[in-house]
Amino acid sequence: MLTICLVSPVSAKYSLEEAETHITVNPRGVVHVEESVSYVFDGKYIDVHRELKTLPGGSIENVEAHFSDKECELLIEPIQDGYRLIGVLPDPTPERLTFHISYDCYGAVKVYRDVSELNYKLWGGEWEKPLKKFKGSVMLPVKNESEIRYWIHPVDYTREVNVKNDVILVRTDEIPSTQWYEIRAVFPRIASPNPDLVQVDNAAGLEKILAIESEYQKKGLILEDLYSATILFALLVLAFPLFIYYLYGREPEIDYKAISKKEISADSKPAVVNAVMKGNMGIPTIDGFTATIMDLTNRGYISFRNLKPEEKDSSDIQEPGSRDFMVELPDNEKDPQTGRVSTELEDFEEDVLSLLKAHASEGKISWKKLEKELQNGQDSYKFSIAWSKKVQAYTVFDKFFQSTGNVYMYWFARLVLIAAIVYYILITGFFPSKAFPLTSKIYVLTASIGIYGFIMTKYSNAFVTVFGRWTPEGSLYYKRWDNFKKYVTDLSALKKHPPESVEVWDSYLIYAVSLGVAKEMLQNISQIVPPEQIKRSRFHPISCNYYSKSGYEHGNTFSSSYQGGDGDGGAGNIRGGFEENSGIE
Known part of the structure; x- marks a missing residue:
């Protein structure tokens, strides 16, 4: 030695x-x-x-x-x-x-x-x-x-x-x-051996030696078969995603005629648009929550106004770039036009209205104060989870997107990961790498398969658009709202086909918030709509914040503490994945 x-x-x-x-x-x-x-x-x-x-x-x-x-x-x-x-x-x-x-x-x-x-x-x-x-x-x-x-x-x-x-x-x-x-x-045998x-x-000794060597050779042959089987299994692991994509991931062909970029469906709830376009499998993001508040404002259940001098706090006076505004609410949920209790609100819309009323004093609360209370409130997280589930239930995301292939891939990846771990342990126990160098190659293959299974399991949401697909209804819905998003963020298109009135601008802004492009739209508004017309907007206090600070971001800052879903998660992947295959110009 x-x-x-x-x-x-x-x-x-x-x-x-x-x-x-x-x-x-x-x-x-x-x-x-x-x-x-x-x-x-x-x-x-x-x-x-x-x-x-x-x-x-x-x-x-x-x-x-x-x-x-x-x-x-x-x-x-x-x-x-x-x-x-x-x-x-x-x-x-x-x-x-x-x-x-x-x-x-x-x-x-x-x-x-x-x-x-x-x-x-x-x-x-x-x-x-x-x-x-x-x-x-x-x-x-x-x-x-x-x-x-x-x-x-x-x-x-x-x-x-x-x-x-x-x-x-x-x-x-x-x-x-x-x-x-x-x-x-x-x-x-050596004759007369000297100890x-x-x-x-x-x-x-011969029979025992032959038995040991025979066992060693058998293990070597078995290991060669296992190595071949491991290669075949690795190829199967690589081929299975292609098979799943072929069956469940390819987008359906639909008869799609050009839809007006300005078209807004009357029954489209902003929270639903957000859940489908930006959310994670029908779970809305905070933009959907904010857009719901604005939609209730546009429908007359809430109103925004600038603060009176006596309502401003010292920080707002000292920092002109962070102006606040007041949120006012009625005492009940009567329809502002008929005077009767509204039956038009969905449960998740009623929850938002109730939440604002719970934080309001004498039917009003400043945006900054609301923001702070939502940040510090212990029940905010529970509310956001419950609210997101209600939106998800209302959305019925399965009619827009089929995730069957991704579900199959998730469970396949989990089985691959477990199988790789068990297989690695068994190979290590029965075939030591020093005695059987071929074991090292199996180690590499098995470890690679295990890592593959781990990644596909842990980040399964990232592959939802690869192994899932839009339904024909969902594909049409997505293209319609994707066209709208391109329209409100395209200054030349807005100049060429501007909305007919400030009221239409207000409706557009709600869905721009829902789609996460409010800042871009407000930048375009500032170059198209005269300031005296903007003052007639229901969202004038918000646009004031935009002009006085670096954009709409201030008016939406409370959203960071009130996350209703993961805006950067799986639904964002659905959006991005679809854009690659949509062919929309």
Whole structure:
């Protein structure tokens, strides 16, 4: 057993170019070993250490060593289990150096009742660098090659092996770092074995050895089959998403005629538009909540006005770029036109109105105060969850989008992940990588499959547009509102086809908020609509904030603390994924 330890600067490097091990077993069973290791140095090194350790019940004698460079000094120190050989290198360190060692091993041969056995590591597993090539020979005390049986472990690194008379010759390709390489040879029993020279076991050994080697070979064949199966499974894992996409991910072809970019469906709730276009599988974002407040304002259930001087706080006076405004609410939910209690509000709209009333004092509350109370309120999160569920139920998202393929992919990915973990554990337990190097390739494949399963499971929402698809109704709905979004954010289109009145602008702004493009629309309004006309808008206080600060953002700042859904999550992916396939100009 050999060990190397190189003491050198961090910047220095070395490599193991070649090694040879030549073993001669004499008729008495004493093993004579001659070894050489060739190094290539890049940098300055102080010394080279090698350790020779005895096998259990054996000993090492007659140790000799020398270097190819005569200027190297050699020290041989006895240690508890053998010897330490230290080669002190000259300065400068030679670029190439070969270390030659020879010694006799006692107890390396085991003599059974029927045969003799040599089980020896030609190359130890303690080396920190890979060995580029190895050459070895084992000479046995036999008359001809028919008396020899031998096995190489692991066979994967062997390039060539053959027997000539009484010598086994072996050559290898590169042996990785920390990897051992050994030979087991069986030959006729040594007559009158000396326990001082060999290990003696009076039991029959050949049958046991053949059984061990047969088991090893069977495992090797099984592992080759498992490797092929792993490759096929990896290909299946890669092909399955394509199959799911083909069945469930392709967008349906619909007869789509140009829809007016200015068209707004009378029954389109802003929260629903937001849930479909920006939300996560029908769950609205905070923009849907804000758009609902504005829709209630546009329908007369709420009103906005500028603050009176006595209603302004000191911070609003000191910071003209952060103007506040007042939100006013009626005492009941009567229809502002008929005077009767309204039956037109959906449950999620009534919840928003009730929430504002709960925070209002004498039917009014400033936007800033509302914002602070929503940020600090302990029930805000519960409300947002309940409200989002009501919008989701009202939306009936399944009629717009089919996520069946994504559901299949999610569960397939979970099964792949679990299977990869279990498979990795089983392979590790039954096929150690040092004895079966092919296991390392299976490790890589299995780990890759497991990582794939983990990513597809954890980020399944990111693939919803790949493995899901819009229904014909959903595709038409999306294209209609995508056209509208492009219209309100396109200054040239607005100039060419401006809305007929400020009231229409107000309706457009509600849906611009719902679609997350309110800032762009307000920027366009500022270049098209005269300020005196904007004053007639129900949302004039909001537009004042836009003009006085950096845009509509201030009027919507409370939304960050009142998130009803993940605006950057899965529904955003639905939107983005559809745009790639919509063909809308």
